Amino acid sequence: MKRFLALLFCNLFFTLGCAQENTPAIEIPTSVNYSYETIVGDIDIPWGMAFIDNNELLVTESSGILYHVLNGKKTSIEGLPEIYVRGQGGLLDVALHPDFTNNKIIYLTLAATLGGEQGGNTSLYKAKLVDQHLEEVALLYKATPNTKKGQHFGSRIAFDDQGHVYFSVGDRGNRDENPQDITRDGGKIYRLNLDGSIPDDNPFVSNPEAKHAVFSYGHRNPQGMTVHPKTGAIWVNEHGPQGGDEINEIRKGKNFGWPVITYGINYSGTPITDKTSDPTMEQPFYYWVPSIAPSGMAFSTSGIYKDWQDNLFVGSLKFQYLERLVIQEDKVVKREKVLDKIGRVRNVKEGPDGFLYVAVEGKGILKIIPQG
Amino acid sequence: MKILSLSYFILLGALSFYLFQEKTKAQSIKAGAEIYQDFCVQCHLANGEGVSGVFPPLRASDYLLNNIDLSIAGIKFGLKGKIVVNDEEYDGVMINQGLDEEEIADVMNYILNHWDNSSEAFITKERVEQIQKSILQ
Numbered sequence: 434m435k436r437f438l439a440l441l442f443c444n445l446f447f448t449l450g451c452a453q454e455n456t457p458a459i460e461i462p463t464s465v466n467y468s469y470e471t472i473v474g475d476i477d478i479p480w481g482m483a484f485i486d487n488n489e490l491l492v493t494e495s496s497g498i499l500y501h502v503l504n505g506k507k508t509s510i511e512g513l514p515e516i517y518v519r520g521q522g523g524l525l526d527v528a529l530h531p532d533f534t535n536n537k538i539i540y541l542t543l544a545a546t547l548g549g550e551q552g553g554n555t556s557l558y559k560a561k562l563v564d565q566h567l568e569e570v571a572l573l574y575k576a577t578p579n580t581k582k583g584q585h586f587g588s589r590i591a592f593d594d595q596g597h598v599y600f601s602v603g604d605r606g607n608r609d610e611n612p613q614d615i616t617r618d619g620g621k622i623y624r625l626n627l628d629g630s631i632p633d634d635n636p637f638v639s640n641p642e643a644k645h646a647v648f649s650y651g652h653r654n655p656q657g658m659t660v661h662p663k664t665g666a667i668w669v670n671e672h673g674p675q676g677g678d679e680i681n682e683i684r685k686g687k688n689f690g691w692p693v694i695t696y697g698i699n700y701s702g703t704p705i706t707d708k709t710s711d712p713t714m715e716q717p718f719y720y721w722v723p724s725i726a727p728s729g730m731a732f733s734t735s736g737i738y739k740d741w742q743d744n745l746f747v748g749s750l751k752f753q754y755l756e757r758l759v760i761q762e763d764k765v766v767k768r769e770k771v772l773d774k775i776g777r778v779r780n781v782k783e784g785p786d787g788f789l790y791v792a793v794e795g796k797g798i799l800k801i802i803p804q805g
Numbered sequence: 806m807k808i809l810s811l812s813y814f815i816l817l818g819a820l821s822f823y824l825f826q827e828k829t830k831a832q833s834i835k836a837g838a839e840i841y842q843d844f845c846v847q848c849h850l851a852n853g854e855g856v857s858g859v860f861p862p863l864r865a866s867d868y869l870l871n872n873i874d875l876s877i878a879g880i881k882f883g884l885k886g887k888i889v890v891n892d893e894e895y896d897g898v899m900i901n902q903g904l905d906e907e908e909i910a911d912v913m914n915y916i917l918n919h920w921d922n923s924s925e926a927f928i929t930k931e932r933v934e935q936i937q938k939s940i941l942q
Binding site: 477478495496517518519520522523582583584606700701702726751752753776777794795 | 842843844846847850851856859883885896897898900901902903904
């Protein structure tokens, strides 16, 4: 009996510890028809990037530097707000206003302290880029409360074509209180007008207790965000716990389930919940088991790369490659490693020239070049 | 009078001991466990084994156990470039996590004395304060 029980427990732990790998399995191509070149080097954690032109871009380094890169030469931009550097927090994403060409406005997400309480939380700023410094720096949103926790600041920035800016804030290491509560910050995707005001048709504006900037909730730590080139929908990827990283198509007012439903388990191997679905909550578009630690997200639209058109690309911090996902009829049908063992991939973008640019920790920004 | 002044000094001594007492090693390890869960576990994992070739192990790590000051410096200032841990080469980036000196001492005591690791050393915040960035070069 004792032996039977021991066996049963072993079995249980094994099952919990090694959740079933989700399909399709990742493929490693036997031959590759691309190479890469380094556009700008020597950046420890190239967190965000935004292209001004083919040879000109902005890159954030999480320790608190905003680089202006022109033809591979980088210079630091002055005039940044004060940044709280702790754990996963620091200077995070950068994005250009949809009308940047005329107004020179950029958006930044960063961890900030602001105010008396110790610790920090994610904030969204807007500023005007004038030569090599920022002017008219304005705080548009600051998540509260501050906490000294090191985890889950988010954060990515994206725009729709109707005058909105979206950004993410992770659960800040407080999954029991933040993600499911729309009166609290954290574990949310937010939507603001480009000037920082709250859109009249945001989903929770009629609830006086709610955070009115919230657009969707029940997220853990979203660090990839892009706009679907055909539908215009906001696509997000987020870090799950061990197993259970997700891709979600964000919809207004919806609950994406964390931590009530998840395909993942605690880092210690213990379960978080026995539920992977709930009728009131959204299922992910795709989930990764095992976790790849996704960061950054971009569709390839240009047709520059043979067979890659309309594929989705996601960085893997954990396994150190760029993942190519082929989507057919709203399903991921193929996954493949690109730039295998390149280093921790923090971000991926399609440049204005249609090439894919990949940000790799300890390296910098790489450009993928098709061959043959 | 003699008794009064004696008891005064005893009281003063007890009070200052109470107010300025340092953490015991056990208390530091306990505080370090929390820091570890918050800042380290994502990469070095709950079992301290890391990911071969990507995130170096802390459990039974020759680098950690034989280079305590270098390990403190790595946490304090961040670490990048090639290191060899248990005969395997690692070439990644660990960013400065923004921990204060006491937190670094606590997490060092934890990783030096958790899993199967054990160390005679008791890392204090004073020792962390003294570590200079230059030892990493």
